[in-house]
Amino acid sequence: MSRKVIVTCALTGAGDTTGKSGNVPVTPDQIAADAIAAARAGASVVHIHVRDVATGQGSRDVALYREVVRQIKASDVDPVINLTAGMGGDLFIDPSNPTVQLPGTDLVSGLERLAHVEELRPEICTIDCGSLNFGEGSQLYVSTPDMLREGAARIRELGVKPEMEVFDTGNLWFANVMVAEGLLAPPPLYQICMGIPYGAPANPGLLQAMVNMLPDGAQWTSFAIGRNQMPWVAQSVALGGHVRVGLEDNLYLSKGVLATNVQLTERAITIVESMGSSVATPDEAREILNLGQGN
Template identity: 70%
Template structure:
């Protein structure tokens, strides 16, 4: 069991959820405020996407990331910032002509997913470690070995810690190759993402198998989506990992009760402390994860 647990709050994501809950932050001000509230509730790390203010959909606009980062820093609240670098991998194909991308496609190469990381130099950025049939229908998430190697090399040059997002066992296999190839600096950081159709199911046995595949001395966290999010806090900590909650992955505190990010963090803190473990501070998280100190 993990006796000192890092809590990450995934604040908004890129899914079409803003219309389903009034608590999903959309504007840079709302996202930054939610980050501060989550940090004050006990999150050592905030994981950030940004959204187009007009459409409420996910965005890669560097200016939006810049404003969120500025507002968080100006708040004076200490928190580790983890920016997504997964946007730009969405491919929707036509049933009639599979060679033709259709509306919703946002597909760029690995380096074109990093301009905000290059400018803002967050503590952590994510790296989705493989391609995936993303739910039902004809949506794919594309992240090829060539894209990942190029992205990993650039992230390493920038001195940013990559959080390797793992959606299935094959992706974990490839992530370990990146370590072997010297493209990921120690200590490696993994996020085991469970229950996303159609990746690894939210099954404790599957999580245990993935944990068994992790390289020695790596840091890892795990989360599950929807109603499994809060039970997974205990599941992850029991197996020695850190935890993630937030509105990116789940909108509810309990059945029919919509949550805020701060409320989900508070519940995660309660679960972890109820198990007899401590909640890591941002400074403890930096030390544990081997993060570079910024000026």
């Protein structure tokens, strides 16, 4: 029997991509429509950020999440819903005076980042497993061990499965510590995020090394951004993992050809199936990840 691979479609993200492609969904209607279409195309999981309708920038507005989730649940498909809980960790500092926060900073407590999770109780939410320099300039993403332990404990109380976002080997080290401390119900779910400056580079050897660090029984996905998105589908399947694609991570189907979330989902499914595996249905994904069982 072929192995079941969970395919996640990450619909929009929070990056400054809306001016680069008209296919990036912004409004709740657009995000929900893309989620529904990706699920119809075969995605097992839809990963959801929301955006401010006026500016197109990432948002933590609970009402926006509420409307996206409402529309998906009212549709004819039932994908696993995975809500980001990473918003609220952005810190921009003045390099000449690091105590000064610059415009663009959105820095709140770990528990405040869970406001929409508290209300909507998705099956999965993300938890970003460490702080890092986020690209060029003076932007930092802040996620401390104290924040992470507190957040993981609350997520488990809510019965939600945390997807641990791992941007570098130190993030993976701490994710493993949380598993060892019993903060997460089995099986732990890891998302290995590669190619994001300045986290883990998109290097196949590094992916193999990180997979070797995972605890027994872990479930994991990996992705790489930009042109490495589809090669990483193959890398993940070959190493026994699940896969993620979508406009959050890559805007192009091929050089110069802008993609849609459906097209990226369909291409990922083709790769998965061509490698002798099959795509998990949403219910099969729920069984693999033990969702709804006191996560």
